[in-house]
Amino acid sequence: MNAFEILAISQDLSSLTYFIGALIMALPLPVYGLKRWGPRMIVDGIYASILVNLYESFLTLMENLGNMLGVNWAYYMNWIYQLLLGELEVYTTIKTIYSVAISAPYSGFNPFLATIGLLLSMISGFMxxxxxxxxxxxxILNYSGLIISLGILLMSLPFRIGRSIGGSMIAFGIVFYLGLPLLPNFLSSFGVNILQQGFSQSELNSISGLATIVIPAYIEGTVLMPLAYIGILTSITLGLGSAISGSYSRLPIPVDFL
Structure with a gap:
């Protein structure tokens, strides 16, 4: 099912929401708890229909804003794979040092083995x-349009069943599509872009260099600052999602597992 098929269903659901609201308004029952849903659902149906018709405008807006901000997905994906490759190279180096240390005589009394094992665990966490x-x-790169259309679908459900998560999905697709490719620029502005930091062979091949220079740089450049940046994108997403849905919103994916 593609995005436009989902939008067709969303349009039908928005019409259903509208007519249910009109039906509730027409009921000869003076029950306030029920009657108050009438105007709400009429407005919700109209709003959802507007969102359906604005779908392509959302995509155009994303492209235009992306061009203004300098979003380059090809560069970003190449950058992040190079980052992963760099982490793998450091892991391989530490693994080699560990293999040499453990094969040495009296390796059981080697005080550096625990340190090397800790470094291996940390690099695994970075990866x-x-x-x-x-x-x-x-x-986001492959399915941002589909995510937005699913958000509109949830916004179209009667009785505001999926309104909160729907608004969040629309915001998530927009904000992360525009924001994620700017992560390298964010790191470079703080001087913590790992790919712009050259480590010497002596630093990479010694325990002291790894523990005091390389690993701290990777902690800052691959964990702390990227997670801080994702936290910023998350905050923007929640704010935009609340504005779209008119209620409390939350991300469609958990970010606390990072």
């Missing part, structure tokens, strides 16, 4: 965070 961001990026 997990980067891999998760890659998954989210691929989702």
């Amino acid at each position: 997990s965070v980067t891999g998760t961001i890659i998954v989210i990026s691929q989702l």
Whole structure:
């Protein structure tokens, strides 16, 4: 099912919502708890129909804003895969050092083994965070239009069943499509873009260099600052989602697992 098929269903649901509201208004029952839904659903039906017709305008707006902001998805995806490759190279280096250390005589008494094992665990964590961001990026790049159309579909449901999550999905598709590719620029502005930091071979091949220079740089450039940036995008998404839905909103995906 593509986005336009979903929009066709959304249009039908918005009409259904409108007519249910009109029917409630026409009921000869002076029950306030029921009657108050009449005008709400009429307005909701009209609003959802407007959103359906604005779908292509959303996509055009995203493209225009992206051009203004300098959004370049091809560059961004290449950058983040290069970042993952750099993490893998550091992991391989540490793994090699660990293999040499553990094969040495009396390795059981080597005080550096625990440190090397800790560094391996940290790099594995960095790669997990980067891999998760890659998954989210691929989702947004390939399905942002579908996510927005699903949000409109949820907004069209009667009795505001999916209004909150629907507004969030629309905002999520827009904000993350525009915001994620700007992550390298954000990191560069703070001087923590790992791909712009050259590490010497002596730093990469020594425990002291890894522990005091390389790993701290990766903590800042691949975990702390990227998560802070995603937190900013999340806040913008929640605000825009609340504005679209007119109620409390939440992200359609959990971000606390990062």
